[in-house]
Amino acid sequence: MNKNIIKPSTLPGFMELLPREQILFNKMLDIIRKNYEKFGFLPIDTPVIEKSEILLAKGGGETEQQIYRFEKGDTDLALRFDLTVPLARYVAEHFSELTFPFRRYQIGKVYRGERAQRGRFREFYQCDIDIIGNGKLDIINDAEIPSIIYSTFKDLGFDFFTIKVNNRKVLKGFFQHLDIEDSTEVLRTIDKLEKIGLRKVEKELEDQGLEKDKIIEILEFIQIEGSNEEKLQRLKNLNINNEIFIEGLKELEAVNEYISIFGVPKENYMIDLTIARGLDYYTGTVYETFLDDYPSLGSICSGGRYDNLAEYYTKQSLPGVGISIGLTRLFYQLNEVNLINVGEDSLTKVVIIPMKDCIDKAIQVANKLRQGEINTQIYLEQGKIGKKFGYVDKLNIPYSMVIGPDEIEKNQFTLRNMESGKQELFTMDELLKILK
Amino acid sequence: MNKNIIKPSTLPGFMELLPREQILFNKMLDIIRKNYEKFGFLPIDTPVIEKSEILLAKGGGETEQQIYRFEKGDTDLALRFDLTVPLARYVAEHFSELTFPFRRYQIGKVYRGERAQRGRFREFYQCDIDIIGNGKLDIINDAEIPSIIYSTFKDLGFDFFTIKVNNRKVLKGFFQHLDIEDSTEVLRTIDKLEKIGLRKVEKELEDQGLEKDKIIEILEFIQIEGSNEEKLQRLKNLNINNEIFIEGLKELEAVNEYISIFGVPKENYMIDLTIARGLDYYTGTVYETFLDDYPSLGSICSGGRYDNLAEYYTKQSLPGVGISIGLTRLFYQLNEVNLINVGEDSLTKVVIIPMKDCIDKAIQVANKLRQGEINTQIYLEQGKIGKKFGYVDKLNIPYSMVIGPDEIEKNQFTLRNMESGKQELFTMDELLKILK
Numbered sequence: 001m002n003k004n005i006i007k008p009s010t011l012p013g014f015m016e017l018l019p020r021e022q023i024l025f026n027k028m029l030d031i032i033r034k035n036y037e038k039f040g041f042l043p044i045d046t047p048v049i050e051k052s053e054i055l056l057a058k059g060g061g062e063t064e065q066q067i068y069r070f071e072k073g074d075t076d077l078a079l080r081f082d083l084t085v086p087l088a089r090y091v092a093e094h095f096s097e098l099t100f101p102f103r104r105y106q107i108g109k110v111y112r113g114e115r116a117q118r119g120r121f122r123e124f125y126q127c128d129i130d131i132i133g134n135g136k137l138d139i140i141n142d143a144e145i146p147s148i149i150y151s152t153f154k155d156l157g158f159d160f161f162t163i164k165v166n167n168r169k170v171l172k173g174f175f176q177h178l179d180i181e182d183s184t185e186v187l188r189t190i191d192k193l194e195k196i197g198l199r200k201v202e203k204e205l206e207d208q209g210l211e212k213d214k215i216i217e218i219l220e221f222i223q224i225e226g227s228n229e230e231k232l233q234r235l236k237n238l239n240i241n242n243e244i245f246i247e248g249l250k251e252l253e254a255v256n257e258y259i260s261i262f263g264v265p266k267e268n269y270m271i272d273l274t275i276a277r278g279l280d281y282y283t284g285t286v287y288e289t290f291l292d293d294y295p296s297l298g299s300i301c302s303g304g305r306y307d308n309l310a311e312y313y314t315k316q317s318l319p320g321v322g323i324s325i326g327l328t329r330l331f332y333q334l335n336e337v338n339l340i341n342v343g344e345d346s347l348t349k350v351v352i353i354p355m356k357d358c359i360d361k362a363i364q365v366a367n368k369l370r371q372g373e374i375n376t377q378i379y380l381e382q383g384k385i386g387k388k389f390g391y392v393d394k395l396n397i398p399y400s401m402v403i404g405p406d407e408i409e410k411n412q413f414t415l416r417n418m419e420s421g422k423q424e425l426f427t428m429d430e431l432l433k434i435l436k
Numbered sequence: 437m438n439k440n441i442i443k444p445s446t447l448p449g450f451m452e453l454l455p456r457e458q459i460l461f462n463k464m465l466d467i468i469r470k471n472y473e474k475f476g477f478l479p480i481d482t483p484v485i486e487k488s489e490i491l492l493a494k495g496g497g498e499t500e501q502q503i504y505r506f507e508k509g510d511t512d513l514a515l516r517f518d519l520t521v522p523l524a525r526y527v528a529e530h531f532s533e534l535t536f537p538f539r540r541y542q543i544g545k546v547y548r549g550e551r552a553q554r555g556r557f558r559e560f561y562q563c564d565i566d567i568i569g570n571g572k573l574d575i576i577n578d579a580e581i582p583s584i585i586y587s588t589f590k591d592l593g594f595d596f597f598t599i600k601v602n603n604r605k606v607l608k609g610f611f612q613h614l615d616i617e618d619s620t621e622v623l624r625t626i627d628k629l630e631k632i633g634l635r636k637v638e639k640e641l642e643d644q645g646l647e648k649d650k651i652i653e654i655l656e657f658i659q660i661e662g663s664n665e666e667k668l669q670r671l672k673n674l675n676i677n678n679e680i681f682i683e684g685l686k687e688l689e690a691v692n693e694y695i696s697i698f699g700v701p702k703e704n705y706m707i708d709l710t711i712a713r714g715l716d717y718y719t720g721t722v723y724e725t726f727l728d729d730y731p732s733l734g735s736i737c738s739g740g741r742y743d744n745l746a747e748y749y750t751k752q753s754l755p756g757v758g759i760s761i762g763l764t765r766l767f768y769q770l771n772e773v774n775l776i777n778v779g780e781d782s783l784t785k786v787v788i789i790p791m792k793d794c795i796d797k798a799i800q801v802a803n804k805l806r807q808g809e810i811n812t813q814i815y816l817e818q819g820k821i822g823k824k825f826g827y828v829d830k831l832n833i834p835y836s837m838v839i840g841p842d843e844i845e846k847n848q849f850t851l852r853n854m855e856s857g858k859q860e861l862f863t864m865d866e867l868l869k870i871l872k
Binding site: 015050054071072075090261359370375 | 446447450452455475485487490504505508528559694697749783795813814817
């Protein structure tokens with residue numbers, strides 16, 4: 001190898017796709033965006049680089065280790081690690097120019113210098129929506145969110161998925177009632193129920209030094225079964241006289257009632273009392289979404305209600321509710337199990353192949369097709385016809401059209417279906433209809 | 437101010453828009469993307485972070501000063517400063533998996549730590565297309581590019597703009613013929629003709645120590661006037677017997693001939709012999725695009741032909757031709773002179789305002805509208821009706837619809853045009869048609 005040649009490669013943990021895959025990825029992005037817009041969310045686009053003091057205002061733990069942080073001049077900079085902190089900064093900064101409730105979506109790349117491992121990415125797309133209230137935000141917003149998840153994943157080609165809903169206040173009130181002051185550890189354990197099973201949960205709770213009778217109550221609580229309505233009834237039957245518990249239960253009832261009015265079918269959502277999520281962030285409703293046939297993929301869309309979005313940047317009280325889809329990881333996972341289901345992997349509809357001295361006509365035809373919003377390429381290189389068909393074929397472009405003296409004379413065009421090999425003669429008007 | 441509150445602000449040189457502006461920005465992005473796809477370009481999306489050795493392979497000058505470079509672990513990283521270097525790395529890395537000619541588009545953010553000044557950005561979008569040949573690439577590709585520029589800027593709402601075309605070989609051959617070995621300085625001076633005028637160009641050439649007779653020939657050359665065909669004829673009449681000049685002239689003639697076949701109107705392009713562009717990168721055809729009424733904005737879309745895309749990463753010979761639109765700067769400039777012309781600044785078509793106890797019906801109606809692909813918001817908060825209309829108004833959403841007991845009884849809906857204030861009663865089928 002020439003010593004001046006640098007081996008071309010990307011960094012580990014950075015996804016890069018071939019065009020064919022990129023087309024499918026972008027289609028998924030577009031579907032998500034279209035759904036967010038359908039529900040009245042407005043786009044924002046914040047810088048990838050922010051001041052470190054902004055991004056690390058909350059600080060702590062993994063964030064500080066994983067963040068990409070550096071100096072330029074004498075400014076301490078960092079790359080955003082999610083879209084929530086930038087949203088908080090954005091709403092605080094532009095507060096007086098925004099209209100509340102502020103429904104925003106943002107789709108963009110975020111950065112986390114995680115340990116590299118299969119299926120984990122250091123650069124990945126997040127697709128977020130949030131509804132931010134000024135001072136207050138009606139609980140019915142929490143019921144609308146699952147309908148957006150439903151609509152989005154249906155459009156992404158999925159039928160069998162379940163949106164799991166819970167309310168952190170129900171959990172918090174329940175633990176207060178048990179006199180467990182710091183429920184962090186208990187919640188972390190409960191959250192693992194699906195993964196580790198009931199026996200191990202019990203064991204872990206014992207190891208945490210919890211009294212036997214409390215453990216029994218906890219295990220009973222997380223095993224509450226039945227339809228959503230039965231679960232709610234059983235929660236009521238616990239007769240727990242704790243204010244937060246009662247408030248959470250009321251919220252969960254309201255959310256459950258309205259989710260179905262919002263059009264989410266019964267089989268696509270359920271109350272799951274073991275869902276806790278981000279332990280110190282969410283304060284009310286929480287969501288996770290699972291593919292019924294692929295639970296091992298984990299939650300593919302999660303989120304919840306929080307009391308105060310931007311406490312580090314403003315004194316305004318800004319409650320909100322939102323969700324996030326981590327598309328890079330999701331795409332990777334779906335691709336692994338062959339579940340990408342959003343149509344063709346070609347954007348180009350037809351390649352026009354001009355014969356010798358017929359380029360003028362080829363360009364005219366291409367211009368007409370493009371005016372008709374049909375993505376059209378002209379094959380502009382010299383070469384053998386077989387090579388040209390090979391090109392169309394390799395790119396999975398559905399149609400080709402050779403233009404020669406015959407076509408020019410008749411002003412009719414032979415469209416070749418690349419899959420079937422079938423050829424048919426059409427007028428321009430017919431072409432425009434067929435290719436549309 | 438609470439001492440724990442961090443002032444929310446973005447870094448200087450980083451554009452951040454309010455949703456209303458963001459909607460317009462995104463519409464422009466979409467139009468550009470749609471046009472690129474219409475001409476058969478395929479999307480790629482490369483990482484924002486790459487190895488420094490990759491991004492700095494060519495190195496030199498401004499790039500090294502401006503690049504955002506940092507270490508994470510013991511890896512030397514940097515943020516991409518354009519989309520061309522990543523494209524070169526991409527094509528070299530994935531060479532065997534790509535189909536040539538490789539027509540790719542990429543739209544993404546790039547980073548340059550420039551000195552902060554008005555209208556200059558450290559983070560900005562580039563919207564690039566390139567056509568890469570494997571070993572060779574027909575000159576007719578160079579003629580197609582202006583038709584893509586034309587189609588794109590027409591769709592962006594512009595009528596009066598000029599795509600200026602030149603060929604670096606014509607310049608190079610001309611200077612060889614004059615025995616000027618290093619034409620870099622001369623080219624730099626000529627490139628300023630528009631800005632500084634003929635007299636100052638002459639003065640600068642004198643200061644460079646050029647002989648009088650050469651200066652006269654140069655000034656004659658750059659003053660060649662007339663129609664494109666006349667300019668080409670006058671270039672021929674110079675009877676310059678230099679191989680490179682003759683080749684360049686032949687290319688320029690071919691490009692000129694085909695541009696109009698590709699459908700670009702005469703008034704939207706011209707040969708301009710003073711356009712040189714990126715002095716060491718382009719090797720043939722070069723383009724710049726100017727708004728006729730706003731020449732001071734500078735070129736809004738530029739590019740050209742290069743002999744070898746990826747010499748630092750592969751021995752493959754990869755000639756190409758491409759253009760770039762720097763959308764962040766363009767948007768800023770157009771906004772300053774009120775030239776953003778891509779439609780409404782609301783994505784949401786209608787806000788449904790439910791009266792007390794009518795939320796169920798409101799949700800049903802919203803579901804139907806959304807199924808009909810109409811972006812619909814339900815106003816879910818409690819409050820006075822005036823405040824709710826104020827919300828719709830502030831967001832420039834064109835329609836609102838109050839749903840109360842009357843609407844439920846009649847199953848008809850009063851649509852309010854927010855601009856005219858006019859209200860009309862419609863059935864659901866009528867609504868779907870009107871709002872579409």
